[in-house]
Amino acid sequence: MNNAPFKALACPLDGDPLTQVEGTWRCATGHSFDIAKQGYVNLLPVQRKRSNDPGDSKAMVAARQRFLNAGYYQPIAEAINHATLSGAPENMPLSCLDAGCGEGYYLRQLAQAAPATVLIELIGLDISKWAVMAAAKQSRQQDQSATWVVGSNANVPVQSASLDRLLCMFGFPVISEFARVLKPGGMLLQVEAGSNHLRELREVIYPTLKPERNDELTVPEGFMLQATETVSYSLALNGKEAISDLLAMTPHLYRASAEGRERAAALETLAVSVDVRLVKWIKSE
Template sequence: MKVVPFQRLACPLDAQPLRGEASRRVCDSGHSYDIASKGYTHLLPVQHKRSREPGDSKAMVAARRRFLGAGYYRPIAEAVASAALSDAEGKAELSCLDAGCGEGYYLRQLAAADSGVTLHLLGLDISKWAVQAAARQDARPTWVVASNARIPAEPASLDRILCLFGFPVYPEFFRVLKPGGLLIKVDAGAGHLKELRDLIYAEEKTAAARDEVLPPEYSRLGEVRVQYPLQLEGSDNLADLLAMTPHYHRASVAAREALLKLEGLTVSVDVRVVTYISRASASD
């Protein structure tokens, strides 16, 4: 598997193509964006931010890196890579965006998959801490701080989009996908982390269903369910898992403290890996 940077970036201010120079990216209008020494580009203008530091905090990113680096979600990553490469036979190249890449775990696992395809990889996250962590671990993809609401990529420039435990922006995904491009979503199933939820909520909380109405520009190709028990030993692993989920902010302080006094916990992993195909180009 050969991995190269994704090159077809677009200016977040006027959507013109960005060309790379020695230490910056510029468009024909003169907008310029420095490539940070850590290897990423900040393409989230201040007027597009809703807070000073949007997205995951530095501590949350560190927790995610430790947890995912331990391999606890590797079966999910393998299912995602299999879906992304499902029709790769006979193709020389594929371009792929991880829309909400976090610290880059799933793109790294895709890059490690057994395939002869050259991958042009783009990782995007609204958290600068996440993108910094991703760039430090693998310099081959293009890493950008940006928003799914305004993806800094040229129209019809991507073969694949990964949206993992995130919030899909279907019109924007459609704009940047090529005709026949694949959108691969990962969502929590009803049983996902049930044991964790049972411990921190006074009333039973089920995983949120995400069977929203699919826009007509997409067709559903199929679904793979990934389910397995996950045994976590020690409070540190439990703390990292809790920190990388929305349950951390919803749980009471007392519930969080009680959970972290446990010596271990077996939780259920239950996720859906769903693949959609883009029916036509946005210009048709």
């Protein structure tokens, strides 16, 4: 592994560059943000929170951690690794932000996949403090270097034009912010669910499935389409915990009725389709 923490953070209150001084990040105006003992920094101002505890709960984070660490989404991680590292210059830093990083699975996989000739600077951002706390803890356990930040995609606490790569994995893209923080020629890698993604689970928890949505791509302002890629395969889930964990890490946990969740909880095994689309956007010059 050849990775390092990303340093070009910006103050969430005034946008000025932040400088790390021992256990604190400070801007020239005097705003300061302490690094927690777990190794992350909270850059989500209280006035920008929509609730006291936004984002995924501690239980949801634990479910995602168990599911992803079991390797069920490894093919997705491998596709992301290949796309992120493709064209990376040797012996030069490659900065990468995971916007909506959860418990850090995809950045940890990327750190392991990066060749010794590429120094990759990593930053994980999530609005859930429980997710970022879990990410920082696992990163330390695996002796990986990264910057872990509680923050929002609506106000990415990163200096403008400072990133080479930006991942948005099943997340909520804020294109204007993503365009601001990416360098010209930088890459936005967006992973979204395809029409058949988790179809078998959805058939269990919903009375009927919604009509298929239009999958036609709309080019976001400030970007050019480089390529798209589909990752499709089947998973065999054995045991109630794996099925429960999968449901808990998706929006379907809240969208399903109590009866639908009960039907899923009764399952002992489930064969389910994984169907995702990886879209590679290039920031315009």
